[in-house]
Amino acid sequence: MQSIQKLKSANSAGKFVCVGLDTDPLKLPSHLSSFNNPVVEFNRTIIEATKESAAAYKLNLAFYESEGIDGLKNLEETLSFIPKEILTIADGKRGDIGNTSSLYAKSIYEHFDFDSATLNPYMGKDSLEPFLSYTSKINFILALTSNPGSADFQKQQMKGGKYLYQCVIEKIHDWNKNLNCGIVFGATNINELKENLAVIKDLPLLIPGVGAQGGSLEDITRILFSGNKSSFLINVSRGIIQKSLGEDFAEAAKNELATLNKIISRNLQLKN
Amino acid sequence: MQSIQKLKSANSAGKFVCVGLDTDPLKLPSHLSSFNNPVVEFNRTIIEATKESAAAYKLNLAFYESEGIDGLKNLEETLSFIPKEILTIADGKRGDIGNTSSLYAKSIYEHFDFDSATLNPYMGKDSLEPFLSYTSKINFILALTSNPGSADFQKQQMKGGKYLYQCVIEKIHDWNKNLNCGIVFGATNINELKENLAVIKDLPLLIPGVGAQGGSLEDITRILFSGNKSSFLINVSRGIIQKSLGEDFAEAAKNELATLNKIISRNLQLKN
Numbered sequence: 001m002q003s004i005q006k007l008k009s010a011n012s013a014g015k016f017v018c019v020g021l022d023t024d025p026l027k028l029p030s031h032l033s034s035f036n037n038p039v040v041e042f043n044r045t046i047i048e049a050t051k052e053s054a055a056a057y058k059l060n061l062a063f064y065e066s067e068g069i070d071g072l073k074n075l076e077e078t079l080s081f082i083p084k085e086i087l088t089i090a091d092g093k094r095g096d097i098g099n100t101s102s103l104y105a106k107s108i109y110e111h112f113d114f115d116s117a118t119l120n121p122y123m124g125k126d127s128l129e130p131f132l133s134y135t136s137k138i139n140f141i142l143a144l145t146s147n148p149g150s151a152d153f154q155k156q157q158m159k160g161g162k163y164l165y166q167c168v169i170e171k172i173h174d175w176n177k178n179l180n181c182g183i184v185f186g187a188t189n190i191n192e193l194k195e196n197l198a199v200i201k202d203l204p205l206l207i208p209g210v211g212a213q214g215g216s217l218e219d220i221t222r223i224l225f226s227g228n229k230s231s232f233l234i235n236v237s238r239g240i241i242q243k244s245l246g247e248d249f250a251e252a253a254k255n256e257l258a259t260l261n262k263i264i265s266r267n268l269q270l271k272n
Numbered sequence: 273m274q275s276i277q278k279l280k281s282a283n284s285a286g287k288f289v290c291v292g293l294d295t296d297p298l299k300l301p302s303h304l305s306s307f308n309n310p311v312v313e314f315n316r317t318i319i320e321a322t323k324e325s326a327a328a329y330k331l332n333l334a335f336y337e338s339e340g341i342d343g344l345k346n347l348e349e350t351l352s353f354i355p356k357e358i359l360t361i362a363d364g365k366r367g368d369i370g371n372t373s374s375l376y377a378k379s380i381y382e383h384f385d386f387d388s389a390t391l392n393p394y395m396g397k398d399s400l401e402p403f404l405s406y407t408s409k410i411n412f413i414l415a416l417t418s419n420p421g422s423a424d425f426q427k428q429q430m431k432g433g434k435y436l437y438q439c440v441i442e443k444i445h446d447w448n449k450n451l452n453c454g455i456v457f458g459a460t461n462i463n464e465l466k467e468n469l470a471v472i473k474d475l476p477l478l479i480p481g482v483g484a485q486g487g488s489l490e491d492i493t494r495i496l497f498s499g500n501k502s503s504f505l506i507n508v509s510r511g512i513i514q515k516s517l518g519e520d521f522a523e524a525a526k527n528e529l530a531t532l533n534k535i536i537s538r539n540l541q542l543k544n
Contacts, residue, residue, distance in 0.1 A: 022371075022372070060372055062368060062372045062373075062375040062376050062379070063372070063375060065337070065375075065376075065379055066375040066376065066378055066379040066383065068344055068379075068383055069341045069344050069345065072340055072341050072344065073341065093366075093367060093368050093392075093395075094365075095365060095392060096334060096365055097417070097418070097419045097480075097485075098419065099294075100294070100332055100334045100335075101334075103334040103335060103337075103338040104334050104337075104338065106338055107334070107337055107338040107340070111338070111340055120365075120367060120392050120394050120395075121394065121424075121425065122392050122393065122394040122414060122417075122425060122426065123365075123392075123414070123417050123419060123421050123422065123426075124419065124420070124421020124422055124423065124424030124425060124426070125420075125421045125424055126419050126420050126421040127417075127419060127421050128421075142394060142395070145369070145394075145395050145396075145399075146369070147369045147370065147395060147396065147398050147399060148396070148397075148398050149395050149396020149397045149398040149399050149400075150395065150396055151396065152393075152396030152397055152443055153393065153394060153396060153436065153439065153440065153443075154394065154395075154396070156430060156431070156439065157430065157431040158428060158429065158430055158431060159428070159429040159430060159431060159433070161431070164425065164436065167425065167428065168425065171424055171425075208369075213369075
């Protein structure tokens with residue numbers, strides 16, 4: 001199935017929450033230490049508990065790579081637990097010159113067979129082209145991120161009056177010949193989201209920053225639904241998977257996801 | 273030894289060429305196929321042939337990660353062949369939110385014990401802080417890259433008239449409290465290099481793009497020496513390690529490095 005179809009199917013079913021599997025080996029429920037591989041057991045259980053109502057799973061590559069060879073094995077095994085119809089996102093924010101970018105794309109889209117990836121636009125079009133050539137995937141390119149450092153460059157004004165992140169979004173429209181681009185837009189930037197719906201147009205959105213980073217799910221969904229925006233994912237990582245660090249961690253994750261989905265469905269009904 | 277000392281020692285000895293170990297398993301001399309691990313044998317032989325006159329070794333992480341678990345083993349083994357007094361650079365162009373960036377920094381600077389890394393500035397200061405907190409390392413942050421896509425954003429003018437890459441360099445000076453920042457400045461941007469020596473000041477430079485990408489070593493070194501710039505590395509990857517794809521690959525790499533060093537030393541003498 002094309003990645004964009006997976007996203008649209010989830011959204012049509014009222015599922016908009018992407019579960020971020022930023023699994024920190026040092027922050028696992030202590031009872032899992034009796035398992036052969038606590039990280040994999042944690043991920044397996046979280047996926048099992050959330051797969052009915054998750055719109056997507058985002059795997060933050062740093063959390064796996066930083067564990068070296070064992071981490072990559074955990075990444076592969078975790079991916080095997082995710083039902084084929086649910087979108088997977090490799091969150092690595094890659095961007096490099098052409099021949100290097102090709103290797104990253106091959107690793108993410110062929111070796112690991114992710115449905116989509118996050119990318120960094122700083123090096124321009126040719127640095128992303130190897131990813132853009134995979135027509136069945138979704139390339140979520142950083143536009144405006146959720147962290148304080150987004151003020152350093154992304155929110156700086158360009159000569160023509162636009163902000164850098166707006167110029168990035170405009171370029172992404174140019175690069176979107178295969179209709180396989182999306183953008184990353186941080187949930188902490190509520191006003192910018194509201195003001196840029198017409199700039200974003202129909203680009204799918206990946207929205208991190210709800211929860212631990214301070215973004216409001218209520219505000220985000222109200223703006224997006226009132227703007228008739230479809231095709232978006234709101235990522236929540238720690239807010240779901242670390243909701244409880246006790247034996248009830250999976251139940252707590254499931255309940256938190258249900259709570260988030262209830263807020264979303266209320267705003268979706270308000271709009272209809 | 274502090275990483276900056278390794279760089280300065282190399283430069284003081286007239287060594288400015290960084291050998292890029294972008295080792296492509298599909299482009300190895302065919303006779304190496306009889307070895308148990310051709311990539312590692314290739315890297316070991318290249319390092320052995322060039323270590324007397326290389327200023328540094330840059331390992332492009334994509335070339336290793338894209339081979340999955342075996343690739344990471346190759347990365348570790350390759351690092352073990354590099355003499356401790358020679359600077360090592362992890363070329364991964366990382367940049368992410370704080371807790372993720374910490375993991376990348378830990379992986380590169382602790383697990384693999386690299387001396388330095390390349391970083392992407394798009395997400396701003398807090399995305400790089402975990403790297404900047406390693407005071408004995410060198411953080412080479414992308415300013416102006418060597419690829420055509422550098423025109424998309426890096427060479428766009430900001431409201432005040434400066435170009436984005438100049439604003440990035442200015443910010444890097446602010447972030448350089450630990451004197452552990454450097455910049456990446458592509459060799460294809462000769463005019464920009466000439467015009468920005470006063471903006472770059474004493475930041476160490478990592479200069480890719482000579483050779484396969486079209487930058488001129490002659491021009492680059494003439495500008496840098498005439499500007500009294502010390503502390504820089506000119507990276508050459510394919511131009512050295514793929515100089516010959518025959519049984520004489522190591523000899524050819526050694527000879528090419530000697531040729532490059534001759535050009536540099538001629539320009540160094542012209543200046544003195």
